Amino acid sequence: MPQGQPTTVPDDGLTTRQRRTQPVLAVHTGPGKGKSTAAFGLALRAWNQGWPIGVFQFVKSAKWKVGEEHALRVLGGTGEGGTVAWHKMGEGWSWVQRDIADSEEAAREGWEQVKRDLAAETYRFYVLDEFTYPLHWGWIDTDEVLAVMKDRPGNQHVVITGRNAPQPLLDAADLVTEMTKVKHPMDAGRKGQRGIEW
Amino acid sequence: MPQGQPTTVPDDGLTTRQRRTQPVLAVHTGPGKGKSTAAFGLALRAWNQGWPIGVFQFVKSAKWKVGEEHALRVLGGTGEGGTVAWHKMGEGWSWVQRDIADSEEAAREGWEQVKRDLAAETYRFYVLDEFTYPLHWGWIDTDEVLAVMKDRPGNQHVVITGRNAPQPLLDAADLVTEMTKVKHPMDAGRKGQRGIEW
Numbered sequence: 036m037p038q039g040q041p042t043t044v045p046d047d048g049l050t051t052r053q054r055r056t057q058p059v060l061a062v063h064t065g066p067g068k069g070k071s072t073a074a075f076g077l078a079l080r081a082w083n084q085g086w087p088i089g090v091f092q093f094v095k096s097a098k099w100k101v102g103e104e105h106a107l108r109v110l111g112g113t114g115e116g117g118t119v120a121w122h123k124m125g126e127g128w129s130w131v132q133r134d135i136a137d138s139e140e141a142a143r144e145g146w147e148q149v150k151r152d153l154a155a156e157t158y159r160f161y162v163l164d165e166f167t168y169p170l171h172w173g174w175i176d177t178d179e180v181l182a183v184m185k186d187r188p189g190n191q192h193v194v195i196t197g198r199n200a201p202q203p204l205l206d207a208a209d210l211v212t213e214m215t216k217v218k219h220p221m222d223a224g225r226k227g228q229r230g231i232e233w
Numbered sequence: 234m235p236q237g238q239p240t241t242v243p244d245d246g247l248t249t250r251q252r253r254t255q256p257v258l259a260v261h262t263g264p265g266k267g268k269s270t271a272a273f274g275l276a277l278r279a280w281n282q283g284w285p286i287g288v289f290q291f292v293k294s295a296k297w298k299v300g301e302e303h304a305l306r307v308l309g310g311t312g313e314g315g316t317v318a319w320h321k322m323g324e325g326w327s328w329v330q331r332d333i334a335d336s337e338e339a340a341r342e343g344w345e346q347v348k349r350d351l352a353a354e355t356y357r358f359y360v361l362d363e364f365t366y367p368l369h370w371g372w373i374d375t376d377e378v379l380a381v382m383k384d385r386p387g388n389q390h391v392v393i394t395g396r397n398a399p400q401p402l403l404d405a406a407d408l409v410t411e412m413t414k415v416k417h418p419m420d421a422g423r424k425g426q427r428g429i430e431w
Contacts, residue, residue: 067410072275073412074274076301083299083300103277106308159428210266212266212413217410230282
């Protein structure tokens with residue numbers, strides 16, 4: 036167990052044990068690499084705990100994360116740890132029968148399913164990948180998201196990734212990490228490569 | 234494949250294809266979360282490419298990363314993707330027979346093995362976890378590390394994680410991401426918890 040000590044102890048009437056099992060809302064934002072990658076890295080821990088994992092990719096094309104998807108799907112199928120459900124907006128959400136041409140509508144359909152899953156406690160660990168964009172663009176109401184997160188039942192951890200996370204989301208999150216780009220190979224004229232970029 | 238375009242094209246006499254297959258030296262540094270987690274997330278991509286993966290944990294206690302270790306070991310054993318070798322300084326390097334009480338000596342033993350493996354092209358993807366600390370403390374010579382990285386044969390990708398990365402390492406790296414702590418649950422008096430912190 037980590038040896039880190041809190042810098043303050045809140046006057047919230049909770050025991051350390053209660054605080055330790057509070058659900059976490061984490062945001063990985065900023066212009067640097069690693070926002071999604073770190074979220075999928077966290078999913079490895081969730082898998083190891085035997086938790087059901089739900090990934091929702093709020094992007095039109097999901098092909099850049101084939102490595103993580105394949106690895107997590109294989110892990111989810113081993114029966115050793117948690118299960119993994121991987122939902123992609125880019126391929127049409129699996130639960131939506133009709134074709135949705137409009138990205139805004141597709142993003143909203145994704146959020147509606149996340150709400151249903153949170154209410155039903157379908158998963159214990161959620162990755163809402165690139166979810167900041169529909170929030171930033173006003174396609175999905177940030178206040179509604181915060182209300183749903185605040186009232187979500189049980190002990191469901193949620194990691195939201197993407198640039199331009201709305202400030203109210205950062206204010207409401209328990210854990211916020213900003214990934215800053217210091218240097219990137221593309222700056223030196225190198226293109227993305229297999230095994231590194233996807 | 235990513236659609237990103239380089240901002241400049243270097244006058245290095247290389248074709249795009251050659252540049253695309255150059256080995257990458259990446260550094261994840263900064264005070265925020267996600268440095269190691271993103272490295273292990275990258276390892277999922279390497280696994281998906283079928284690449285042999287070597288993880289070297291340069292920390293005395295490795296128990297905080299049990300989730301990632303278990304998940305990657307299981308993946309490495311499926312036979313579907315790459316293999317995974319996981320070396321822990323905290324439990325005594327597996328290739329060292331005698332007991333090393335001194336952390337500095339143990340860190341150096343780890344680096345000697347990394348050098349041997351790079352020379353032999355044992356792995357295609359290396360995670361040198363928390364490797365910045367022995368560099369920062371002067372236990373391992375940064376100039377030597379940079380010379381070894383520069384001359385490493387073949388196409389071996391290396392990701393180095395940890396705070397306080399020496400500036401020459403950042404200068405030499407192809408990809409540098411700084412993880413900045415914006416907010417952490419411990420600031421609010423919450424201790425680390427299962428599935429999130431380890």
